[in-house]
Amino acid sequence: MRCYLLFVVLAMVACGGTAAWAEDAEPETDLSGQAQETLDSAKETADQAAKAIDKNEKAQEISAGILKPIYQLAEAISHPAFHWIGFAIMVAGVVSFALQLTLGKLVVLAHAGFSPAEILSDSLGLVVSLVGLVLTTQAAAENSSFTGSASAVISATVVGAVVGFVFYLWGQRQEVEAAKGRSAKAAIAKESKESK
Known part of the structure; x- marks a missing residue:
């Protein structure tokens, strides 16, 4: 049932976006x-x-x-510290995935590596983090004093950016190692074919 509902929502979004584009274009x-x-x-x-x-x-x-436990959890942890942590985590995700999609992919390409799956995965992570950042900010504005405190917002942003940069470095290292491994595997396969 949930898969069907997700399909319906995606179809509605796709149809709405395509229909708006199609109205502007002449048949x-x-x-x-x-x-x-x-x-x-x-x-x-x-x-x-x-x-x-x-x-x-x-x-x-x-x-x-589905919503009841989420509402209960939200009520139980609704305080400025939670919104500070949530905001910092979402900033970390945005920074990490944005860097992965730009600098990280350039570094991997420099090592003769390319992975469409990694690009899609990082794109999804960036979208989820951006949506989470917007929703966290909206919830904090409605339910706590977090957004009213400049020091809280700035400190959460700085901490999130630093953590995101660290995660970016880790992710980039893993992608480069994977690209090198794929290149080495291809070279070994080529040598074994030539030796036969």
Whole structure:
């Protein structure tokens, strides 16, 4: 059920974004018109499915079951120190993954390595960290005095940036070692083929 709901949400986002782009562009062929009709139909189907799920009592129970422990945990730990830690962790993630996607990938390319899986993984980490940073800041503004204290925000940012840089260095070292290992493995395989 949750996988289906995730699919519906992703389809709605994709359809909404593509539909907005398609409205700005002029249809060049009949294929563009058919694509627009398909997108509209998919969006309508996704909207209907989301409404049906929202009205389903079992889905509401599942949703409440998922959210209840999160709300309880949020109430139990809702104080400025928690928001300081959460903010610092999210800053660390943003710094680490942003550096991994820029400097880290350049260093790995310099060692003749390239991993699409690592790029996707780091991109996801960056997006999660950015979303987490926004949500942490919003929650702190509504539930604590964290955002009202300049010293708390600055210190959390500095600590998060330092921790993020350290994690970036560790991640870069691992990627470079993996790239060297792949190169060595390819060289050994090439030598064994040539020797045969």
